[in-house]
Amino acid sequence: MAIFYILLLFMVIAAIIAVETKDLLSSVICVGAIGFGGALMFLLLYAPDIAITQIVVEVLALIILIRATISRDHTFITGDREFFGMAVSVAILLVVFLAGVRVFESLPSFGTPIFTQVADAPAQTYIEKGLTDTGAANLVAGVILDYRGYDTLGEATVLFTSILGATVILRTRSRRTVAC
Amino acid sequence: MLYALCFLLFMIGLYCAVVKKNLVKIVIGLAIMEYAVNLFLIMLGYRAGGTAPIVGRGDLQAGAERLTAHFLNRAVDPLPQALVLTAIVISLGSLALLISMCIRLYDKYGTFDITEIRRLRG
Amino acid sequence: MKGMTIIVKTISGWVKVLIFLFGIHIILFGHLTPGGGFAGGVILASSYVLLMLAFGRDFVAENLPLPLASRLDCLGAFLFAFVAILGLVFGAAFFANFLYQKYLPGQALHLVSGGTIPLANMAIGLKVGASLFLVIFALSAFRKDGRPEDETAAERGMGLGSPGAQPPSAVIERNTPEGGGATSGDADATAVRRPQALGQE
Numbered sequence: 001m002a003i004f005y006i007l008l009l010f011m012v013i014a015a016i017i018a019v020e021t022k023d024l025l026s027s028v029i030c031v032g033a034i035g036f037g038g039a040l041m042f043l044l045l046y047a048p049d050i051a052i053t054q055i056v057v058e059v060l061a062l063i064i065l066i067r068a069t070i071s072r073d074h075t076f077i078t079g080d081r082e083f084f085g086m087a088v089s090v091a092i093l094l095v096v097f098l099a100g101v102r103v104f105e106s107l108p109s110f111g112t113p114i115f116t117q118v119a120d121a122p123a124q125t126y127i128e129k130g131l132t133d134t135g136a137a138n139l140v141a142g143v144i145l146d147y148r149g150y151d152t153l154g155e156a157t158v159l160f161t162s163i164l165g166a167t168v169i170l171r172t173r174s175r176r177t178v179a180c
Numbered sequence: 181m182l183y184a185l186c187f188l189l190f191m192i193g194l195y196c197a198v199v200k201k202n203l204v205k206i207v208i209g210l211a212i213m214e215y216a217v218n219l220f221l222i223m224l225g226y227r228a229g230g231t232a233p234i235v236g237r238g239d240l241q242a243g244a245e246r247l248t249a250h251f252l253n254r255a256v257d258p259l260p261q262a263l264v265l266t267a268i269v270i271s272l273g274s275l276a277l278l279i280s281m282c283i284r285l286y287d288k289y290g291t292f293d294i295t296e297i298r299r300l301r302g
Numbered sequence: 303m304k305g306m307t308i309i310v311k312t313i314s315g316w317v318k319v320l321i322f323l324f325g326i327h328i329i330l331f332g333h334l335t336p337g338g339g340f341a342g343g344v345i346l347a348s349s350y351v352l353l354m355l356a357f358g359r360d361f362v363a364e365n366l367p368l369p370l371a372s373r374l375d376c377l378g379a380f381l382f383a384f385v386a387i388l389g390l391v392f393g394a395a396f397f398a399n400f401l402y403q404k405y406l407p408g409q410a411l412h413l414v415s416g417g418t419i420p421l422a423n424m425a426i427g428l429k430v431g432a433s434l435f436l437v438i439f440a441l442s443a444f445r446k447d448g449r450p451e452d453e454t455a456a457e458r459g460m461g462l463g464s465p466g467a468q469p470p471s472a473v474i475e476r477n478t479p480e481g482g483g484a485t486s487g488d489a490d491a492t493a494v495r496r497p498q499a500l501g502q503e
Contacts, residue, residue, distance in 0.1 A: 001190075001229075002362075004182055005181075005182070005185075008182060008185040008186065008189070011189060011215075012185060012188055012189055012192065012354065015189055015192045015193065015212050016192060017206075018196075018208060018210075018212065019192055019195065019196040019200070019205075019209070024202070024204055027205065027208055028208070031208055031211055031212065034189075034212060034215055038215050038218070038219055041219060041222075042222055043303075044220075045223060045226045045256075046226065046227075046230055046231060046232045046233075046256045047222050047232065047256070047261050047264075048232050048234070048336035049261060049265060049316065049337065049338060049341070050218075050222060050261055050264055050265060050268070050329070052337055052341045053265055053268050053269065053338075053340055053341040053344070054218070054268055056341060056344045056345055056348060057268050057269060057271070057344055057487065058270060059348060060344060060347065060348060060351065060434060060438070061211065061271075061274070061275055063351060063355075063438065064275060064276055064279050064437075064441060065204070065207075065208070065211075065275075065279065067279075067438075067441050067442060068204065068279045068282055068283055068394050068441070069204050070300060076446050085199075085201050089195070089198050089199050089386075090195070090199070093191055093194060093195055093198070096191070096278045097187065097188070097191045100187055100330050101184050101187060104183040104184060104187070107183065107224070107322040110181075110182050110183065110223065110226065111226060111227065111228035112227065112228070113223075113224065113225045113226065113227050113256065113257045113259050114224065114225075114257075114344075115257055116227075117261075122259065123257050123258065123259045126258055126259065127233065127247075127252060127255050127258065128247070128252065130235075130258070131235055131247065131410060132400060134402065134416060134417070135399075135402040135407065135408060135410065135415045135416040135417055135419070135420065136333040136415070136416040136419050137234060137235045137236075137333065137334045137410065137416075138233075138234050138236065138334060138337075138338070138412050139233040139234065139255075139331065139335065140233055140234075140258050140261045140262050140265065140336075140420065141332050141333045141416075141419060141423070142333070142416070143258050143259060143261075143262040144262040144265060144266065144338070145418075145419045145422045145423070146399050146417075146419060148229055148262060149386065149397040149422075150250070150397065151262075151263070151266060152266060152422075152426070153382070153383070153386065153397070155266040155269065155270060156379060156382055156426065156429060157272075157379075158270050158273065159270060159273045159344060159429075159430065159433060160375070160379050160429070160433065162270075162273035162274055162276065162277045163273055163276065163277075163375075163433040163434070163436060164278075165277050165280075166273075166276045166277045166280040166437050166440065166441075167436060167437060167440050169280045169281060169284055170273045170280050170283070170284070170440045170441065172293060172352070172443075175186075215481075230403060232336070234335070234411075235411070236411075237411060265338070265340060266340070268340075269340045269344070269430060272344075272434070273433075273437075276438075276441070278438045279441065280437075280440075280441065283441070
């Protein structure tokens, strides 16, 4: 359990550095460190599917972020907003944080998942009958493509639309100039 | 205590998205928030001393297609993992969209500073 | 973007094939081992991104032309919806696992098992890989000073790349209005600094 604390502390420190540093390249590298720590945490939390996906997605996200920032001329940031606005925002965030931490006391402690406490949780059915209902040995694949296939259909649509939007925004030539 | 650290990570990302002036810093704050939320969802389904929810050869009873009680008592929750899997890939798509908008804004206004973008008249 | 040195080009020519094969393995065995369509598709895209970083954009534009990538993307999305509709035609409901329930149950823990799950994995892998390759290719079109690079013939058809005879959109003066309306993006380069190069260009 100590390794979880160490990795989370590493991620928090990297996040603080990413937020406060004035050089954009350093903060992008710290975001990469956060993603890498997250992938290690997923591996230790017995989620190998998610760990594979997180590490490759984080590498591509780093490439996208670096491509946007390093090719530009502005890599140094000049100061924050005015002091009063920042103080009010920090105060509100502090209140939200202190109130939100109290919510976690109503959750079961770390290490006992919720589906063992509730009588007829769907996760229990997925584990017991997953192999015989879907035929897939990877229960997570059986969940996303058989039991909860609609979510995957929605996700494919969202990814398609967002990539379409990104490609259209980066278009520099309009088709109207071709004629005459 | 671990949940509180994860929530602290989320709050750091929220602070960055709310307070900072640079556009790319705001996008980085959103990315930190997404990492924190995915991590929190997976931590909810963790079982101490458990195994990954993947059936191996040793988890089937001999001859039958039933799972051993050893596997049933130790498997972690597969449902949050299924939800987070799609969430991670969607976050990559939305990050690409945000960065393409940042690039377009830089080409039009010449700066990443949102206070200056607000004051300029197109 | 330009390519890198000859050492990087040689090694990535070999490694790219292995990464591509690994991505196909993760997609194909997605119902038996950890992985699945999403992770495998992202690995496929990253093999082409490696090629783009090592050899330059023009080489990759000839290797996998842009209209072909966009058609593969649409084909993947269509195949996924097609598998779901087949579940309505042959099975009980939309998106039912009709292959496992009726026609081809297969054997547990073998490659032929799970019904329509491997087919849906392959469709998702194709779609995610082609989409992410498209978006990173489109993002790499812009150079250091904000001027787009020279385009290839394939990009002209899709509208990505340099705007040709059109001037870029007008740049707004920042502090003091300079004489005449600035109409070219190069005028903005006076007030900004160039960053340290990252080893390429």
